[in-house]
Amino acid sequence: MELHIISPTSTNKLSIEWLEVETPKGSFVIQHGHAPLLLILAHNKPITFVKTGSNKHESIPVGSGILESDRTQITIIMQDMK
Numbered sequence: 553m554e555l556h557i558i559s560p561t562s563t564n565k566l567s568i569e570w571l572e573v574e575t576p577k578g579s580f581v582i583q584h585g586h587a588p589l590l591l592i593l594a595h596n597k598p599i600t601f602v603k604t605g606s607n608k609h610e611s612i613p614v615g616s617g618i619l620e621s622d623r624t625q626i627t628i629i630m631q632d633m634k
Contacts, residue, residue, distance in 0.1 A: 553584040556627045567604040582621055591619040
C-alpha cells in the first residue's frame, strides 16, 4: 500500500503494510483493501505505520490534517507539529 504524506515543508511517498491514525472519534487502522475513507486527524497525535518488509513501528508527528484512502493508497495532507 502506498502512503503519500504532504506537508508545508515536504512530500514523502512510502510503501507500508498498515497505518494507524487518531481522529476526534477514535483510532483507525488501515490496511491494503480497506474501504475508502475520508478522515479528520486528531490534533497533535502521531500517525503510526509499518513499512513494507519491516516489523518496526514508525511514527510521524502531526499537528492537524486530513486523510483520504482508497483500497491501495493513503494520502495525508497535514500541518507540521508546532
